[in-house]
Amino acid sequence: MNTPLDDEPEDLRYAEYVLGVLDADARAAVEREIASDPLAAAKVARWQQHLLPLAEDIPATAPPAHAWARIESALGMQTARHESTQSARTGWWSNLALWRGFAFGAVAVAAACIIALLVLPRAMVTPAPGAAYMASTITQTDGQVGWTATMDLQHARMVVVPAKPQTLPADRVPELWLIPAGKKPIAVGMIAANGATAIALDKALVAQLGPTAALAVSVEPPGGSPTGQPTGPVIAKGAIGAAAVHGAG
Amino acid sequence: MTALAQFDPDALVELMRACAGGDQAAFATLYRRTSDKLFGICVHMLRERGEAEDALQDVYTNVWRRAGSFDPARANAMTWLITLARNQCIDRLRRHHEEQLDDSAAQRIIDPDPDPAAHSEISEQRQRLERCLATLAGQQREAVRAAFFTGATYNQLANRLDVPLATMKSWIRRSLIRLRECLEPTETQP
Numbered sequence: 001m002n003t004p005l006d007d008e009p010e011d012l013r014y015a016e017y018v019l020g021v022l023d024a025d026a027r028a029a030v031e032r033e034i035a036s037d038p039l040a041a042a043k044v045a046r047w048q049q050h051l052l053p054l055a056e057d058i059p060a061t062a063p064p065a066h067a068w069a070r071i072e073s074a075l076g077m078q079t080a081r082h083e084s085t086q087s088a089r090t091g092w093w094s095n096l097a098l099w100r101g102f103a104f105g106a107v108a109v110a111a112a113c114i115i116a117l118l119v120l121p122r123a124m125v126t127p128a129p130g131a132a133y134m135a136s137t138i139t140q141t142d143g144q145v146g147w148t149a150t151m152d153l154q155h156a157r158m159v160v161v162p163a164k165p166q167t168l169p170a171d172r173v174p175e176l177w178l179i180p181a182g183k184k185p186i187a188v189g190m191i192a193a194n195g196a197t198a199i200a201l202d203k204a205l206v207a208q209l210g211p212t213a214a215l216a217v218s219v220e221p222p223g224g225s226p227t228g229q230p231t232g233p234v235i236a237k238g239a240i241g242a243a244a245v246h247g248a249g
Numbered sequence: 250m251t252a253l254a255q256f257d258p259d260a261l262v263e264l265m266r267a268c269a270g271g272d273q274a275a276f277a278t279l280y281r282r283t284s285d286k287l288f289g290i291c292v293h294m295l296r297e298r299g300e301a302e303d304a305l306q307d308v309y310t311n312v313w314r315r316a317g318s319f320d321p322a323r324a325n326a327m328t329w330l331i332t333l334a335r336n337q338c339i340d341r342l343r344r345h346h347e348e349q350l351d352d353s354a355a356q357r358i359i360d361p362d363p364d365p366a367a368h369s370e371i372s373e374q375r376q377r378l379e380r381c382l383a384t385l386a387g388q389q390r391e392a393v394r395a396a397f398f399t400g401a402t403y404n405q406l407a408n409r410l411d412v413p414l415a416t417m418k419s420w421i422r423r424s425l426i427r428l429r430e431c432l433e434p435t436e437t438q439p
Contacts, residue, residue, distance in 0.1 A: 012422055048328055049324075071310060075313055
């Protein structure tokens with residue numbers, strides 16, 4: 001269908017919207033029309049068909065491995081799925097099945113995860129020379145190990161693994177906190193109660209990691225603490241220690 | 250270069266349907282097949298990897314939540330996904346970067362590939378668009394590409410290409426009308 005001349009200004013606005021030149025207000029106005037007017041939606045869709053082939057010119061770029069874990073975590077999905085969805089290119093760090101294999105039943109200190117890496121085939125273990133790691137054993141109030149956390153400082157990421165599946169009330173989830181000495185807790189992220197969780201760390205947060213800081217797990221409503229500070233009981237806590245990888249390079 | 254045709258449209262439609270039904274494994278497969286392309290777009294438009302990662306997360310959480318609203322009769326699945334990614338990036342640019350983008354340091358026009366026709370693997374639709382773009386005057390074609398690849402507003406484009414705002418608007422609007430004529434040539438009324 002051709003657009004009659006009398007609605008050309010409208011059709012041009014849709015074209016400008018798809019091209020991306022409108023300011024925030026004008027964009028919002030078009031989006032309201034798309035939502036309420038099927039004809040507007042159809043015209044926008046036609047312009048998308050016309051112009052989006054330009055996107056072919058943009059080279060594909062593999063996202064970092066932790067991006068998927070963040071998405072699953074944001075959607076509250078079962079991290080156990082990682083076993084079937086990890087592809088080889090994501091590398092050893094993000095292989096949560098591997099991490100979980102170490103931790104379940106082993107109930108070892110987190111550093112054991114790092115040591116275990118040393119006995120893996122060389123190809124799987126290729127930390128950068130000089131890479132610094134820290135580890136924490138997050139111990140429950142009853143003295144049992146709750147989670148182990150391993151932090152890769154160079155790449156600003158952390159893997160948190162429960163020592164055994166954790167039982168929490170149905171509508172509650174565990175949230176991980178970093179507590180610098182003498183300061184308020186900083187939210188690190190939601191973690192899984194019964195599987196490994198990979199978390200990308202802010203640079204500001206990495207700067208706070210050190211032997212005077214601690215990690216803690218509190219029980220929060222789904223989506224995390226609404227206040228930015230722990231609202232539920234703290235069920236586990238642990239100091240942070242260095243866990244440098246020697247001889248693995 | 251990635252021709253959108255390389256993404257099997259029927260398979261993507263099936264995956265989208267499964268996502269709409271809550272199938273997390275299908276969502277993981279969809280992510281594996283499409284995230285390189287969408288992350289490439291985010292990195293290119295936002296120019297900052299950290300923000301591109303944030304954008305990618307928002308794109309895929311939207312994909313999961315809105316998969317049910319995808320209508321294969323209306324749009325190709327990859328077009329729908331790329332639209333989500335571009336809209337996410339443009340909204341972020343409007344929110345965070347309105348001032349920075351006018352800085353002289355950012356005035357360089359970012360064009361991923363000034364000569365896409367040189368590549369053989371591009372889709373038929375892309376070739377057709379290229380033929381239509383080729384009918385535009387050089388500056389106007391450059392303005393359209395700059396707009397698409399940077400997500401910049403008319404104001405920002407006028408600043409960067411150093412022309413008056415009215416000129417920039419006129420270039421782009423006339424180019425869009427020209428492209429429409431070129432891309433919809435035979436569909437005249439009886």
